[in-house]
Amino acid sequence: MNAFPEHKTSAHLTPSKAAMVPFVSVENMMRLVHHIGMQDTLKGIAAYIEDDFKRWESFDKTPRLGSHTEDGVMELMPTSDGLDYGFKYVNCHPKNIKSGLQTVVGFGLLANVDTGYPVLLTEMTLLTALRTAATSAVMAKMLAPKGARVMAMIGNGAQSEFQAVALQAIVGIEEVRLFDIDPTATEKAARNLAGTGLKVTCCTSAQDAIQGAHIITTCTADKQNATVLSDNMVGAGVHINAIGGDCPGKTELAEAILHRANIFVEYPPQTRIEGEIQQLAEDHPVTELWQVMTGQAEGRTSQDQITLFDSVGFAIEDFSALRFIRDRIVGSDFFEALDLLADPDDPRDLFGMVQRSHP
Amino acid sequence: MNAFPEHKTSAHLTPSKAAMVPFVSVENMMRLVHHIGMQDTLKGIAAYIEDDFKRWESFDKTPRLGSHTEDGVMELMPTSDGLDYGFKYVNCHPKNIKSGLQTVVGFGLLANVDTGYPVLLTEMTLLTALRTAATSAVMAKMLAPKGARVMAMIGNGAQSEFQAVALQAIVGIEEVRLFDIDPTATEKAARNLAGTGLKVTCCTSAQDAIQGAHIITTCTADKQNATVLSDNMVGAGVHINAIGGDCPGKTELAEAILHRANIFVEYPPQTRIEGEIQQLAEDHPVTELWQVMTGQAEGRTSQDQITLFDSVGFAIEDFSALRFIRDRIVGSDFFEALDLLADPDDPRDLFGMVQRSHP
Structure with a gap:
């Protein structure tokens, strides 16, 4: 048979x-x-x-x-x-x-x-690079301030161009402001994005990159508790897409930013261990993204808010x-x-x- | 680079x-x-x-x-x-x-x-069929009564011939006594084992198959709490190699046999959920096989003992x-x-x- x-x-x-x-x-x-x-x-x-x-x-x-x-x-x-x-x-x-x-x-x-x-x-x-970028774009479309057209891209490694093109295709980003501690990475990203229709600006500091940005994406690779963004760098009315902090002992944002932001996560039991919120108390309030999508929870409620997608990547x-x-x-x-x-x-x-x- | x-x-x-x-x-x-x-x-x-x-x-x-x-x-x-x-x-x-x-x-x-x-x-x-049979043979070599030469093989599905040949190669089994509720499965196994040098005996009941067997291997596939071996069928001085009971709700042996046997397992946290011992109290004593291999625990201590390898398969x-x-x-x-x-x-x-x- x-x-x-x-x-x-x-x-x-x-x-x-x-x-x-x-x-x-x-x-x-x-x-x-x-x-x-x-x-x-x-x-x-x-x-x-x-x-x-x-x-x-x-x-x-x-x-x-x-x-x-x-x-x-x-x-x-x-x-x-x-x-x-x-x-x-x-x-x-x-x-x-x-x-x-x-x-x-x-x-x-x-x-x-x-x-x-x-x-x-x-x-x-x-496919992981593609789905990570697509996920960021889906969440940014939902959470970013209205009319977001400029994205800062901090960390210009293998994931960076996928992020830029996904946010262009799905959110309508028109300019990407690149920064990496290694200028050759920024040059590489700028070269790859040259034909995409995005305005590409190479910056010499993270501070410079986030000037005028409505969306700030961090995607750096060091396995440590780094401070890619410090508290004073982040103003009101932005959406942060934090990708690099994705395993225990690996974070990118100053803790103070987390306290000023509304934090959105994929799956709390995983993100509390792996994400930026590993820096916070276990009961710090977070919103599950699926609940925003189904209307069971609120997303962005004002243009002045800081929304944060604490991305770790979920199955x-x-x-x-x-x-x-x-x-x-x-x-x-x-x-x-x-x-x-x-x-x-x-x-x-x-x-x-x-x-x-x-x- | x-x-x-x-x-x-x-x-x-x-x-x-x-x-x-x-x-x-x-x-x-x-x-x-x-x-x-x-x-x-x-x-x-x-x-x-x-x-x-x-x-x-x-x-x-x-x-x-x-x-x-x-x-x-x-x-x-x-x-x-x-x-x-x-x-x-x-x-x-x-x-x-x-x-x-x-x-x-x-x-x-x-x-x-x-x-x-x-x-x-x-x-x-x-490769899973091969490693499952090799594992059974390693454990039987260690636990079976001395001079074990006859094995009953209850359940003659895809794993059965691998078990027979592994126990022939590694333990020195000379005769295998086959039984399956489906006689065509037994015929298939007998046909496949014909050239191996094993004496192959086809039996018409589990009771018949275990006559004179020093090792009893159960490997049936139904997902239920079955009783492939009842208490009265199992005498002293045998080694039982219980393979089929390997997930929650799937067991093969009457609980009473477990109480008469010394039970050996691969990894207790997994076997207590998946093995025959899911029928027993959570603190029922079991011996870890690796400890017998390294001399930290005793294996068989007498010819009259019933030893049971409650096999579930471990990573x-x-x-x-x-x-x-x-x-x-x-x-x-x-x-x-x-x-x-x-x-x-x-x-x-x-x-x-x-x-x-x-x-």
Whole structure:
């Protein structure tokens, strides 16, 4: 008995259809992004993220499971909506950059809850960059002061251009003001953003970068309690998108800013451990973003307010991105079939399958 | 800056060496098993499992993270020894068999703790079957009564032949007595074991199968509290290898047997939830297998004792199997290189890498 008997008739080593898992390589992910377009990819993922945040209560949620060392962390981020199950493996090793490696690499899986069989395996280094930027944009669209057109981008590493383009595509940002302690990073970001239609201004200090900015995005990589923004730098009426503070012992904002801001988070049990609010008392009031999206909580209530998205990255955002990719590769050639699952004709005959495969 | 600049000089879509992850497909896993030999593969994995149990305290341990539904479970099983990090994705859906699918499929990953970069991705449906059997054999060698030569195998599904051959190779079992409520499963197992050198006896009841057996292995798949072995069926001086009871609500043994047995477990926080001992009080005494291996606890102390390995499967066994595969594929053609990781020349230039890949 097999669900796909037509695939079992050829050589004994030919895997069945159920055994083959669609796999999106880095090359195919890049081809797919070019096919859809960078802005439309970010908009598409953002739409899936909004959908999933609006049905937040239907998800099986758990803080990510991290294996921490002095230099970094390896994490598993699973979630399920009862129909699909998804997880991402991702690391974060800030020191990697010194040896020419990425700080963050990852891959993800989507499986069918009904059978447990994987239905998509994909690179998630690029996809994480895309979904992180899309998430920022969704939240900024909801929380930023009306008419926000200028964003300061502090930290010009691998995530920075994705943030700028996502906020351009989804929030309507027209100018991005770049600053990084390493001027070559700023030059790189400015070069990459040259053709996007954004006005790009390179700045020589964080103070300079936030001049006139309605949205301040911090995305620096050092694993320490840093002060990328000090209290006196942040005026009224801005939205802060704090991305870099995302694991224990790694924060970017002066604590005083947190006390002046209305703080919005993805999933409190995770953010209290990993986010900027690890600096605060455990019962410091925060608002869950899904509740703002569903109208159960207030977002920005005045133009003068400081809103803060204390972004750490949550499994549901990866789940949204995985669903987006799964839906977009149907009928395309942006994937290959990977022989990942053993699937003998008789499911009880795994041993026989091995025996019969003898060369 | 890149660790492998020599790989970056060709077309802009050619991934670097660091971006490529060795991948072992089902086909290659089967080729590797034939290359090494089934018995030697089981012995090899068993040796790695023994090594890892003996250094149990050096591992980062956590109960597996399961997403449970009515029909099954999807699980992530991570662990790390500080040098390598490994995890397995695995499901368990007993109902799958009705639609011609495997009850359990899986795949696994090994990553370098220092960088977080994956170094091996492999199928783990077959590898899980191999490591589960190797684990049983390691524990039976340690706990079974001296001179054990006959094993009853109750439940003749996908795991059964692996158990028989592992116990033949590692414990010295000469006869296996098969029983399954479905006689076609028993016929299948008998057929598969025909060339192994084991004496194979097909039995018509569990009672019949355990006649004269020194080791009783239960490996049935129904997700329920079943009684595969009742109290009166189990005499003194046997070792029970209980494999099928491995998630909440799924047990195989009458509770009374547990009270007569000395119970040995992999990792109590997980086994108390998933194993046969979920039927017992939370403080019922159990012995950790690693402590027997290191001489810190006693194993079998008399020939008349009933020893019970309440097997649920722990992440360290997968880690051992992953290490074995990684070490065995070096310099071989039993893997392919998978374009899983984005690895731009400048690690901060992920966006530029995508831009430059424009077709």
